[in-house]
Amino acid sequence: MKKIMTGLDVLLKDNALQSQFKGNVALLCHNASVDGNLQHATLGFKKIFRDRFIKIFGPQHGFSTDAQDNMIETDHTVHPYFNIPVYLLYSETRIPTEAMLKDIDHLFIDLQDVGCRMYTYIYTMTLILDACVSKDIEIVILDRPNPLNGVDLEGNVLDMEFESFIGLHPMPVRHAMTIGEVALMHQRYWAASKSKLRVIEMRGWTRQMYYEDTGLPWLLPSPNLSRVESAFTFPGMVLFEGTTLSEGRGTTQPLEIMGHPKIEPYGYWDTYLSQAFAKSGLQGVAIRPINFLPTFQKQADKPCGGFQVHTLDRKTCKPWRVGQWLMQELHHYMGDHFEWLNPPYEYDYENWPIDIINGTDKLRKWVEAKGTMEELDAMEDYSEYQSNLESIQLY
Incomplete structure (x- = not known):
């Protein structure tokens, strides 16, 4: 089975694409943020951007994907190898602060979503988009597969009276979007104002694919989804x-x-x-x-x-x-x-x-x-x- 190329793979293999990002970069990522050779995205970013790679962000469950479920927060730290800040967006805040966003020109997001409305990573992404509306920061989504496929919808559409951090937008439970498409949907239909957004698309993925069809290894995106x-x-x-x-x-x-x-x-x-x-x-x-x-x-x-x-x-x-x-x-x-x-x-x-x-x-x-x-x-x-x-x- 031939592997698809994720947005991360596309970026790592395209020197011309890499050259379009001139300023300082940050990366929102987690345990499943790996390329087709199982190299973590941070290592690729360090090689490409060197000293311009200045910050790491982590979603719920932390950068290392080791914190358990609901309302288990993780602390900010400094990465011991890269020696740059690691900010956690499931901590005292779920929205990046002014200090966290300072000096960033391009904020890349490489998260494996599970295609379900109750999964928080898509909301960390849309809250970042909202926080960057008035800022000269480009949000770059490195797209990944929806493991449940991009066709089948299931479950009720969210009633906005029950809006929460596991449901910020009017979508069904199985929403049939990639994380990049969620970002586009947010900008077109849900956001009050638009941010600077770019999606680096996958290559070889089709909407009918389940995760097993992609040829990619499954790495747990959260501690309780190891399979x-x-x-x-x-x-x-x-x-x-x-x-x-x-x-x-x-x-x-x-x-x-x-x-x-x-x-x-x-x-x-x-x-x-x-x-x-x-x-x-x-x-x-x-x-x-x-x-x-x-x-x-x-x-x-x-x-x-x-x-x-x-x-x-x-x-x-x-x-x-x-x-x-x-x-x-x-x-x-x-x-x-x-x-x-x-x-x-x-x-x-x-x-x-x-x-x-x-x-x-x-x-x-x-x-x-x-x-x-x-x-x-x-x-x-x-x-x-x-x-x-x-x-x-x-x-």
Whole structure:
């Protein structure tokens, strides 16, 4: 399989392109910011730009991608090898300050997104764009694949009454954009004023590709997505962050499994859930009863019963739909043992975390009322979004 070229690869191999960046440069990056030879972007930048490479930025989970989930902040530091500042944009601020942006002429962004609205890296990028509106700083996006493909939309469009750092823009859960296209969408439809923006496009990527089709190695973009399989189940399993159930953090397969000490998975599956699954219309997926022991985070050191979601067919599986269905079934099976997580969540101290994750309160109410799958379908309306998406597509 031939590898595609990411925006980083294109930059590193094109001397004429490199020569267009005359001033000081900074780089927003993380663990997955590597070229086709697995060399980290910072090493390439040091070779190309030398002393003009003056600052590094990191998103949520840090430059090293080692900090855990919600509201776990990381400190600014000085890189021990490059001897330049490393500023973290999931710290006391999620917006770069004047001091952080000082003396930068070109701010490059090389982040592996996972194609899901609840993932924060796209919002770190759009907040940077907003912060640079009145500044002579060019924002350069080194584009990377959407691992869920650039075609399939899934999930409700965000209700802006539930805006948060895991939902700043009116997009569905699976948004079908690359990170470069998110930047273009922001500038055309969401930003009050435009910034200086350039997208360095990939070569060889097509919209139908899943990550496995790119020929690129998968490097975890955040601590709990170590497998490309986890990225595909993420749109559904991340919903359980809004409950007291474990979403598998503290195990080796987070965001593919979920559970709780009060779930007896085998009996529940055998006597009821397997039959309900057969009637649900869900395709391309298998659900397997399991037991597991989280070593940290929710339900730490408590034996849990639960389920693992296995994707059998990427083309027919709808992970967001699977997650919503499983949430509803477990809510009614567990009774009083099923609890919604209390605030705060992603710096929102008022709304239910599940409503912040869903981008609406309608889905929580659908779960509680045991609504129908037809009612779930009705929450997916992409008419306006689809038109906007087609207008900014690069590939």
